[in-house]
Amino acid sequence: MEVFQQLLIGFSHALTPQYLLLAAIGVTIGTAVGVLPGIGPALTVALLLPLTYNFDPTGALIMFAGIYYGGMYGGSTTSILLNTPGESASVATTLEGFAMATSGRAGAALATAAIGSFVAGTLSTLLLTFTAPWLARAALLFQPADYFALTVLAFVSVTALVGSSLLRGMISLFIGLFFGLIGIDVLSGQVRYTFGVVELLDGIDVVVVAVGLFAVGEALFVASQFRQRREEVLAVRSRIGMNREEWRRSWPAWLRGALIGFPLGALPAGGAEIPTFLSYTLEKRLSKHPDEWGRGAIEGVAGPEAANNAAFSGVLVPLLTLGLPTSATAAILLAAFQIYNLQPGPLLFQKAPDLVWTLIASLYVGNVMLLILNLPLIRIWIKILTIPRSLLYSGILVFGTLGVYSMSNSFIDVLLMYGIGVIGFFMRRFRIPIGPAILGLILMPLAEAHFRRALAISQGDLSVFVTRPIALSLLLATLVAIILPYLPVLINRLTGKRTPAGRLVFGQGEED
Amino acid sequence: MNAETRALLWLRLTALAVIGLGGVILTQTSQIGENLGYTIIGPRFFPTLVGIGFLILGGLLFLRLTMFPDQTLIDEVVAEERMIDWLMTATVLALLVVYAALLESLGYVLATTIFFALNSRVLGSRRLRRDVLIGFAIGIAVYLFFTRLLGVRLPAGLLSGLL
Known part of the structure; x- marks a missing residue:
């Protein structure tokens, strides 16, 4: 019952005016960037990082969590009305959501998305409340060798399971790893890959990389393909709400979506994309109305939207208890913790219980705020969608430049960011996902430190990674993550069937 | 080819x-x-x-x-x-570099106004006066918010006497 007490204390902090305000700002910004195509929670949190250096850490993290959560809610609006996913986690929603909107049922689609997000968000926050402290206690047993194995698992599973090509995912990951090497090596004090540029001694800031790859890369890519872009926002004429039939068909899909989303978000498997597609497939299989699919089946919106919100709470479990980010946004949240000299991990629950529980309590509060923002106030967000693309991308570039320039008023930093933006442009052109690069950049220093520490403890004996049961099982899980996508092909080969299906694909890895 | x-x-x-x-x-x-x-x-x-x-x-x-x-x-x-439209891509990139280079001398507000209006025009907007006004509004709002409220320095440039 200790959990209840701590949660109550958390609520007593989270309900103070200051934190309520920050949560409200966070979820509002989050919904806005979720609605707008081209920018997402990862970029937004990165842009706001330099501004919050002087904030109290709890407040800043409440705001960032609100942005991440809000992005999940807001993405559905764009998917349903524009047929363009606002976020990668909303790709599955476009399939049935846009079909519903074209047949005049946009109101029901928006309602099932918002209410489903709320139900799943609250349910998964409950699961987070009870699993996180338990996992944090288990994680106390982890040693450097185990942590290294864990980062390897995160690298490989995020890369292997997300994106249509393992090879291109790995290239992205290695670009991130290389960026992570630049600067002074913490353990030996040696300078690496600065090419004589003084600004690089401290390493490349995550803000510079995130803004370059996400904002500038995306803007250049959109500019390169501008001629073919014609998009129209569907008007919402119907009432925002559902009839009895729609309620009856939505709620089982919400619950199933939540139950898929939470555990898959918690596994190192790339955040919210995979669960949304799994939920979509499951709902399609279970549906009593198979003829409706493709023409606007409400379960196809309810399930994935519930799953992506539940996955967010899932992502927080390894982030808070192990310090392991499993998506690009989580990686940037980890960078935020580090800025405040907080190391997420098992000790966080002991050293900063107030922060952890206030953050968790604020998730419950944020969910209620988001339900209000996304049901009665939904028409405001629909207005935002009508901002012309030319102005939207000019604005994204202005704010991206501002985010990097305001860190130290340095022209070199901004140029470096634009240079990374050109890399981001080519990565988009050649379908190299961005997410693994962000993860690589942030985890590289941790992976290297854990590896070297583990070998220092074992006095150079490499077998430490296979003799410790935790490390060994994590490395075996890594192997499974590599093989899993090829399993259908292998099985077909073995049973002599020939199918054109390649490897399993769980998502496009285009988190922004 | x-x-x-x-x-x-x-x-x-x-x-x-x-x-x-x-x-x-x-x-x-x-x-x-x-x-x-x-x-x-x-x-x-x-x-x-x-x-x-x-x-x-x-x-x-x-x-x-x-x-x-x-x-x-x-x-x-x-x-x-x-x-693919290389010209548009290269123009946007060039505008960005010029924008960053002019931030210090022109000042944040003016550089942002010019960049926002020109970049929007390159990306197909045809309402220059509106875009200049929006660019100026963003520039001045950000400048005041950052320098007065957050205490982050941004270059005042040509407008240093006025702001």
Whole structure:
């Protein structure tokens, strides 16, 4: 019952005016960037990082969590009305959501998305409340060798399971790893890959990389393909709400979506994309109305939207208890913790219980705020969608430049960011996902430190990674993550069937 | 050259660039001082690993494009190659660099106004007066918010007497 007490204390902090305000700002910004195509929670949190250096850490993290959560809610609006996913986690929603909107049922689609997000968000926050402290206690047993194995698992599973090509995912990951090497090596004090540029001694800031790859890369890519872009926002004429039939068909899909989303978000498997597609497939299989699919089946919106919100709470479990980010946004949240000299991990629950529980309590509060923002106030967000693309991308570039320039008023930093933006442009052109690069950049220093520490403890004996049961099982899980996508092909080969299906694909890895 | 040949050429160049980066990383490892200190694994170990990784991945990508062509990827890149507008892309990039270079001398507000209006025009907006006004509004709002409320310095530039 200790959990209840701590949660109550958390609520007593989270309900103070200051934190309520920050949560409200966070979820509002989050919904806005979720609605707008081209920018997402990862970029937004990165842009706001330099501004919050002087904030109290709890407040800043409440705001960032609100942005991440809000992005999940807001993405559905764009998917349903524009047929363009606002976020990668909303790709599955476009399939049935846009079909519903074209047949005049946009109101029901928006309602099932918002209410489903709320139900799943609250349910998964409950699961987070009870699993996180338990996992944090288990994680106390982890040693450097185990942590290294864990980062390897995160690298490989995020890369292997997300994106249509393992090879291109790995290239992205290695670009991130290389960026992570630049600067002074913490353990030996040696300078690496600065090419004589003084600004690089401290390493490349995550803000510079995130803004370059996400904002500038995306803007250049959109500019390169501008001629073919014609998009129209569907008007919402119907009432925002559902009839009895729609309620009856939505709620089982919400619950199933939540139950898929939470555990898959918690596994190192790339955040919210995979669960949304799994939920979509499951709902399609279970549906009593198979003829409706493709023409606007409400379960196809309810399930994935519930799953992506539940996955967010899932992502927080390894982030808070192990310090392991499993998506690009989580990686940037980890960078935020580090800025405040907080190391997420098992000790966080002991050293900063107030922060952890206030953050968790604020998730419950944020969910209620988001339900209000996304049901009665939904028409405001629909207005935002009508901002012309030319102005939207000019604005994204202005704010991206501002985010990097305001860190130290340095022209070199901004140029470096634009240079990374050109890399981001080519990565988009050649379908190299961005997410693994962000993860690589942030985890590289941790992976290297854990590896070297583990070998220092074992006095150079490499077998430490296979003799410790935790490390060994994590490395075996890594192997499974590599093989899993090829399993259908292998099985077909073995049973002599020939199918054109390649490897399993769980998502496009285009988190922004 | 038609779009298909160009797309394939681009993709192969990408593979070569990945291999090349691996080469640069590996040759540059010798520049890292090998100071072991108290650790067993020195600062060159991970860079070497990453460099070798790039060589292998670039090689595999090249194979994937020549011997076992990844048709979905090639088709997608070809489709984009037909549509691509290099002039617009390069103009946006050039505007960005000029914007960053002028921030200090013109000041944040004016540079932002000019960049926002010009960039929107390049991207197809035809209402210059509106765009100038929006750019100015963003510039002045950000400037005041950052300098007055957050205490972050932004260059005032030409408007330094007024702001």
